[in-house]
Every structure is written in structure tokens, then in C-alpha cells.
Amino acid sequence: MSFTLTPAYDDDPRLADLVGRLRDYLGGELAEYEAELRLTPETRLSRDVLEPVWKRSRELGFYGIHLPARFGGQGLSFTELAALKEEIGASGRVLSHSVLGDMGGPLRAGSIFEFATEHQLERYLLPVIRGERACCFSLTEEDAGSDVRAMRTTATPDGEGWRITGHKVFSSAGPFADFSVLVARMAGAEESYSAFLVDLDSPGCAVLDGQTPMSGQHIESDIVLENCYVGPEQLLGRVGDGLRVGLGRVTANRLLHCPTVLGNARRALQLTVDFAKNRHAFGAPLAALQSVQHKIADLATTYYAARSMTYDALAALDAGAKPRTEAFMCKLFVAENAFRIADEAVQIHGKAGLVHGSEVEWLFRRLRMFRILTGSSEIQKNGIAKELLTT
Secondary structure, eight states: OOOOSSOOOTTOHHHHHHHHHHHHHHHTHHHHHHHHHTOOTTSOOOHHHHHHHHHHHHHTTOTTTTSOGGGTSOOOOHHHHHHHHHHHHHSOOTTGGGTTTTTTSHHHHGGGGGTOOHHHIIIIIHHHHTTSOOEEEEOOBTTBSSOGGGOOOEEEEETTEEEEEEEEEEEETGGGOSEEEEEEEETTSTTOEEEEEEETTSTTEEEEEOOOOTTOOOOEEEEEEEEEEEOGGGEESSTTOHHHHHTTTHHHHHHHHHHHHHHHHHHHHHHHHHHHHHOEETTEEGGGSHHHHHHHHHHHHHHHHHHHHHHHHHHHHHTTOOOHHHHHHHHHHHHHHHHHHHHHHHHHHTHHHHSTTOHHHHHHHHHHHTTTTTSOHHHHHHHHHHHHHOO
């Protein structure tokens, strides 16, 4: 297959159909909805804006599409889901994160379905799938990021339940979530952590504005708990399963962050190609300059390499392998090189790339974050080295 910035899937008719319909929705109906509301990446989003997207995406079959058929999904493979996530990232849509359920929806819930009781499914998760409720994930604390075991949020036994006290930060989707999947240290136990489904309107629980990341998106919250009671029916899994729940499917999740970022990089590259063709300087298009041609060639090659290694690792995952080292490598290589693509995109755009609010400028800020989010590049290098040096 020849290289293109709009990948085709002729060898997989189902995926080709899904990608085609997703592109139509992102570039058509959703684009019109965003234009009508004059949304930008830095708009404060509300439930009134988001719920119609959740429910419409569900009607179209995209919201929770990765889930098994019993939950209304299509049981996608990791590779198929990645292809859709890449289209999400490449779309340029402000609300793209709400189409598959990344932000507060079924994808945000992640692997917790396998731990949930029937009661928890009915009360918490099935309403999320239907686009009626939203969730956030609360693991990170001010001094407990990569070192999650440094968390201080504590669950203390109280009758059959627990009282939770602590302060979580960077709870994505927190501003519009109904409940949190929250991990806390168990009081009186050495290195024991548990996961709870915490209703965010519970007494003793406050949702505060979180710090605004450099992307400018208002999607983070602090979750502050002071003797907030949770009952035994809110325990997710067993006592002590918290990190297993919170960090479950680590390899898969690490790999599945990459396609969205690849999509962002693809978008930056496409914007740059279009700009180079249409921007004239010294009496000719920028694309006529060999220096610009070489930059674009290097960026396209880098994107192709990052994409190839990611989909190779995803194919191994689909085949039943556990590509742990490869997942570290993909996260590292994709993060570093997606940002490089955005950096060069700004360079080629010149003054137009420096204007706050231009799409390429926003992609630069967004992709810079991924070198730290979901595990910094240094953490990925640690993982790679450990795998190679201790086996």
C-alpha cells in the first residue's frame, strides 16, 4: 500500500466502513455542531454540550464500540480500535474525545468492567455506556505521579465500609463526571491499595477546578475527600486490588495512547503540507524550497516509522503476545517524534505558527504534554532498560 496521510483499509472491509463513517461524522455533523457553538480547545465544556455528542455517537455505534456485544459494542481488536483512535486524533475536532468515550465514557472506564459486580454494572457502568453518566479516574496526587505508591489518600475502615480522606489531582473528565474510579491506600496495612467507585456528590467529597494544562483544555479536576463514606458495594474488586484495577492492562493502555497522538501528528503534518503548497514567499510556494521539501520528507518518514512500530506491537497484542518492551518503546518513540513533527510544523508555518489559537500552535502544546503524560519518556526508558538488562 502506498504511503498516504489518509490511510485506507481495503484489506479489512469492516474497518474500512467504520473509518469511512467515522470520518464522515467527524468532518460533517460534529464539525457543524462545534461551529454552531463556536467551540475551541480552550472552551469550558459542560454536560449540556457533551451529552448530545455522547448519545449521538452511541446512536451511530461509536460510543463504546470496543466493548463486547453484550454491552452493545462490536468487540473490536486492539488494531481496529487503534485505527479509529488515530482518526479521532487526526480530525481536528474539539469534541473528538467524546466520540469513542475517551473523556468520561466507556474508554475512560477502561478495564474496570472485568472487576465490576452486577450492582456496579447497573448503577455505574451501563449508564456510562448509554451516555447518561460520566466517570473520571483518580489516581494521581501532588507528590504521587509516576511513583503511585507515594499516594497519601487513605481509606479507613468504618463498619462495613470505609472513610476516605485525601486530595487527588489531574482527574481527567472530573468537571463533568458523576463518579470517580478512585484508588486509595488502606489504613493500617503495608503497601495495600484498593479501588472504589466514589459518587462525586457524596458528603465529604468536593470537585474543584484543577490546574489548567498547557493545552488550555478545562478537563481536569481536583477531587478532595474529607471522611467521605463509601459502602462495601462501592469497592471495585477486592481489598488490595487497587493498583491492579488502576493500572490494569498497562501494556494495552500504553499502546492505545499512541494512535491518538499519531493522529495529532498526522494532522500537524497535513496542515504543514497544505500550508507549504499555498503559502507564497519570494515569488513561489514554500513547497518549492528544497529545505522545506526535506523537512516534510523527514517528518513523513518519522510518522511512518512511529505508526509502523505501533501497529506492529498492536498486532502482537491481538495475537495473544505481551509486547511489554515494545509498548515502552512505542510510547517513547511516538511521544518524542510526534512532538518533533509539531515543532517542525510550527517552524515551517513561521509567524502563522506562533499565533495563539492557530491549530498548529495548539497541536504543538498538546503534543508537548504527551512526553510526560501517561508516563514520561524517562519512565519509558527505565522500562526498556530494565527489560533488557534483567532478563
